[in-house]
């Protein structure tokens with residue numbers, strides 16, 4: 323099934339798009355078809371969740387979209403750049419300049435303070451932190467009184483908020499979030515998801531999130547569903563119940 327911005331009548335170029343993306347791991351008898359010709363577009367300023375049964379290809383799709391893994395066939399565009407045609411060096415730069423990541427395991431540097439962790443990607447890129455954006459993001463995620471703390475001095479929810487702030491501060495074209503609430507209790511998870519939602523609404527951020535959790539997916543504008551490496555359906559304005567019902571049908 324093809325789901326693209328163009329087909330649904332949206333005129334703007336998607337922030338990220340996959341066209342005919344196939345991913346095969348291994349060879350011969352051991353070959354695993356993790357993705358089978360996926361066509362999908364993710365609109366700028368939209369929050370999209372990717373869901374599907376275990377092994378359906380969610381992580382593989384996200385890794386291919388983010389340029390963390392190569393595709394076997396097909397094209398991945400971030401903005402107007404086909405990243406499948408870039409060499410390693412240019413791909414690394416594009417990821418650094420245009421892509422933000424939020425992982426289940428937070429991935430903060432333990433020896434740096436919250437503020438240093440948040441500023442690190444922009445510092446490494448040799449750019450100036452946009453102070454107004456920094457203040458807005460810190461205010462939004464409620465970290466103003468925790469900036470001098472190291473990760474070990476913060477709760478899981480606070481650490482993930484630092485990771486969200488770190489992703490937002492470089493104004494990436496897209497943020498990929500891989501099970502961002504997987505290690506959090508439901509209250510901290512709800513907080514982190516609210517911040518992601520707010521960043522889409524107020525900062526026009528584009529977010530693509532892989533999750534197993536129907537409640538987490540319900541914070542998105544749209545949910546796309548994978549089964550056996552193919553995109554099979556999608557939901558707009560999802561609720562936990564409609565997401566759960568769709569998942570149950572896919573797993574039946």
Ligand SMILES: Nc1ncnc2c1ncn2[C@@H]1O[C@H](COP(=O)(O)OP(=O)(O)OP(=O)(O)O)[C@@H](O)[C@H]1O
Pocket residue numbers: 347348354355356374375376377378379380381382383
């Ligand atoms: N490095 C790899 N080598 C071989 N097969 C792989 C590799 N990574 C993933 N696969 C296979 O590709 C398929 C898709 O895996 P993927 O991790 O993308 O699924 P998923 O939907 O994210 O699963 P889960 O919900 O369990 O995390 C699975 O059959 C998996 O075993």
